[in-house]
Amino acid sequence: MIELPSQPQCSLNRDVLQPYIKKALNKCKGQHCLKVNPATKELVLASDQSKPGTLFLEAPLILLPEFELLNLMELGKCCAYCGCVLKVDDLGRMRDKKPTKKPPSSKDSKLSRYLKGLDCDECPLRWCSDECKDADTMHSLLHHRPENKSGTHQFVDSSQKQKDSFNYSKWVELRKYILGNNLEICYYGVMAILRIYYDPSIKEPYEGLRTLRDATDDQIVEFLTEECEYDDDNEDDDLTLEMLHECHSLLQSCFKKLDLSFNQFLHYLVAYKLNNFGGCIYLVASSLVRSPSDDANCRIELYDHEASDRRDSFTVKPVSLHSVELIQQSFLDKNSKTPLYTTTGSLGTSKKILRVFGVSRMKKGEVLTIKDSDYSIPQQSEDEFAVESLYSDEEASKYSASSLFQSKKRTASFTSSGSSFGEGIIKYNRSQIKEMLQQLSLESDIEEEEGDAEVANFTLQVPATFGRARSKSVRFDDVQEEH
Template structure:
């Protein structure tokens, strides 16, 4: 008698009873769709029908029609047909004063194209193009603030300190509890006494340009709201006001700038809620709260600088300028003039220490008079993700050669997947129509005399019987 193998095959998903189904709030629907897009950017280009099928598959207990999904996405400007906001035309910049260029690198500024850097001679792959020994404005990590206060991190660069015994004499402050990790950091920390030592008694008239008590309140506010950009612009303004030459303020003013509230329109319309812009503060669904947050931060900012108050519009420009120009939190004078390309020809490397400068190398051979470019986003990311990040964080719709090629490849893949889906649909229709019929299901004969499946009926589960 032949050996008999019985295999149980589940074909249909378990059905959810109507009693277990829930009607999801529109916010949950939007969050569910956004999560899909984050995990697989290709799904952003799907039509409403296929998107609805994916959402239902991930949330089988949702009572959600295709019509309601479309209505909700439309109300949040998330439909594929919706025009996504870009703000490149709103960005302005000025010619940078006192800019000393590296050898063999040319700086060019025009009203039409803005700023750019160009090679004046050919470079080979791996050549060092230039080095910036330190940032124009160094911004320490805000999330280390409590570690700094507890003397567990350097008050300047926020580097973690292993043990207090490692600190040499002279690296601790004689007024407050802050410490430095090195003599180098202590020398560079020119703002420490001005910002941290509350020698000014509030309530009395003073000619001091910076009120340290107000700074400490503002810093705490930024920390509680996890708001890096607000913290950074106050530090930058303090550096500018203490610069007797006035050049720092002029150079900061010359950076590309755009109001943060204008940038926020792109964050809002993307449906991502600022997930690619952790410096911005606030999130999707809270427009009124976001405005209140900006206003509150602005008021606290001016309390720090009573003799040099700025307008609300200037504060918005400060935030926007920092957000589109910073690299790893800090701002570099020459590097900030590099324009974007998803296939860049330069590579920017940071030093081992947080407060170190950068070195810029040729990523490939570069011709004379060729523009030098960097990538503002990870070039390895999917084209849709790159395009979204560039539009939200830098305000433009990239049309570089890499994006064009990747779009073509994506369309080709979608076309292939569509054909495959049509084939699967045809097979499914055949199986559905054969529910009450019997027919043979042949198995591959990899080892000659092996098996074939006998006739079966298609029900909730299928029993396939095979004989040796």
């Protein structure tokens, strides 16, 4: 297996990335404390940070839904653009909460979504919002079969100019091949190529990201095939050289004018593998210096706008002489930051925002560093990363750099809405979920059997000091009286 460079920034083309990062920083002046060091071209602090906290937010340069959600998207259960789970048949409340009014029926809910235009009228796919619908510019191209005899779409780029013709049948064949062989990295790479072909403005910054620049084709293939073993128990899902050639050939056949060599195809896949955070590409976050040790001063996490900007306060109200009432009040944090957008036009979205969080006190001019770890999807390790939520600086100081996107063994008390007290949401991988479901099913069967036995025959134990010496157990049998 090819050995990755010990210094990740050596594989970055900072000369190419610098103008794009500066442009993104200038768009959001006053919403961050960052600047680019003109000598090293690294991201540094523009002012002192006396306490841990959010340094900046970033919107994805390329946003893709997770590979595991593709089948649910086809069934209309997840958003066709960002992949979030849709709630279409209720008011969004959990089952253990009583609604204030009768929830609408499934028919009324579907009609309401259809009138709002969030349900596609030509395919089963749906969107979660108008924002995602507008950003999904290639929806018709990839999901609607053309009505002409040639079976092709006109491929229109971001400037609304016809650029190429798109063979829909070949695309369906490529998509079926990727899904059938579980080629996750090929899915992300192919979708990234389509986005770049649609919007050429992101081609240069994407090609400036971390990659194996001095590696040969054989070394790149070896790196991809050895890193992308999705399931150790199923060797049929391992990526091979023949699969890579087949994906490249099918992608080429989808277009007439696409000039993409096999070497370029491999480099696009490697770049996505090395730079994606949770399946998406973030330009500024990808340029952060990777620290090989555990002394990184930043960590990255997915940003929940509602949970992160909302703060809770508690007040105690006396009710009686011996009882009080605890009242929870919520308010929005006025110091919330605006995400850095590195895209232009309709591709900018507020979904899947990444937050870079400072974990310690930092001085002006200090270089931002994150732990040199695998943040990508698919990951080499079996463990998934855990998304953590921090609500106070005191709690933030307890976390070290080793907590960056790593799965940790910990206990958490979860509420019905899926949130936990002080720990955040823990994400498990497929094998862990399967094992938990089997264990829950087994425990449920045992409890049912024990419950049936207890209902059929139970015994009341009477204290020995009660009354005279007599039987210490009383047996109850069901007796039916006829009237």
